[in-house]
Amino acid sequence: MGVGIEVSSLNAWYGSNHTLQDINLNIPANHATALIGPSGCGKSTFVRCLNRMHETNPVARVTGVVRIGDLDIYSDAKPVEIRRRVGMVFQRPNPFPTMSIYDNVAAGLKLNGYTSRRALDEIVERSLKNSALWDEVKDDLKKKSGASLSGGQQQRLCIARALAVDPEVLLMDEPASALDPVSTSKIEDLIFQLKSQYTIVIVTHNMQQAARVAEKTGFFLNGRMVEFDSTHKIFTNPSDKRTEDYITGRFG
């Protein structure tokens, strides 16, 4: 089951560049929340702060509090533990090139020392079914390499890989921006199904996509969160002038 996320006074830097300034918001459990905004506004940095990927860059720095469920991720736990509870799907599909489809999905568990064959088989099958890829790959799970799939299939493989470690939250950083329209719509359908079980945070450049999949939407601009509200309100009656200018296409 998903858990909620509470962010208070979150600040992030890349070197001397203050990329996130005083972010406060509550992301509800078991819903999809979209983050929109022009390039460089800090939305990707923001999701990378939610699983402590931001700090893997040596010049990066973070202050503030992020609670995921009852866990304060910056003081209660190690990054490695948090990343097992908060899965991530990246902009470009990034399956492990030397691994089969099966091994890609099982990678998170295997590399964390989980080796029961039978349980792995089950988890791989369930994860691939959850990511709507099972029917397309079930015959050559161990024969084909993950890199041999099409771009859209690779992205669903990456989603299966993230689901296999059984996270509570799924972060998606522009998961469909490198995909064609058919694959994009498959990913969106998937988000729709997955949000009953996981808390989903999706960064997107595509405002229609935000409107289609998310209950809540946040608008980021220049490292600040301008507005956070129900998706319906953001797209029909935003309270901030800047949000309105952005969604009506006046800039960005």
Next chain:
Amino acid sequence: MSADSYKLRSRLRGLTDSLVTVLAILATLVVVAPLAAIFGYLIYKGASSLNLAFFMQIPRPEGEVGGGMANAIVGSGVLLGLASLIGIPLGIGGGIFLAEFGRGTKLANAVRFTADVLNGVPSIVMGLAIYSLIVSVHSPLIPFSGHFSAFSGGVALGIMMIPTVCRTTEEMLLMVPKAVREAALGLGVPNWRSVVSITLKTASPGVITGCMLAFARVAGETAPLLFTALGNVYMSANLNDPIDALPLRIYVYAISPYDDQHRLAWGGALVLIALIVLAVSLVRYVTSRGVLKGAS
């Protein structure tokens, strides 16, 4: 632009295209020709010396016709095995440190610089260094010290392998896309595990090529063995004794006054090259299937 000048330009372009293509083909031929010539000449001179005795017998006393290089083949195997055991793990470990854990640190820069200098050290100097560190000292702290030994020869070759393996490993690891590393970290895989099981595995084709290059390079080295492994006309696989090696035996026979030894030297050279090609192909074959599947 008039139609005429367009035609002229298009003709010129076509001409340049063919010219560059011809030049590229010529360059390729110039590169390949010496290699083919060496192989051809080796086979021409060496093939007639190869018989069962060559592979089964040890050298005959001076002046006697016949005999073989069985001891040198075994010796080269022992020396290269020991060298690989030393050079490959140390080199790969150093490469991992440079690319993953020490990036940007002073220590890493020092290690990289040292590796590059070590790569440029003449092989005879490497032999001298090992001679003075192992062969000429009598210390209970240094294994097999105090006399010529297969061990000291293997160490000399092993150290020569380190810089090549180390620097190729580093470069190959750095070529692994950031996205692949992030994918592993994003799954909650600890960094060291991600480096070993994901980054190194993804880079393994290049790393293996680096190891093979280093192996092939030291397989033909004579100088570092002259005053370490020394050479031996008897069969030995003992690390504590002097040992023969194909390049050493070729060297000794090539400068000897006997025609029959010249003949054997050519055979030895052919076998040496054939064994290197065989070893490299075998590693490629094994790593392209089975345990390291996906590595190439």
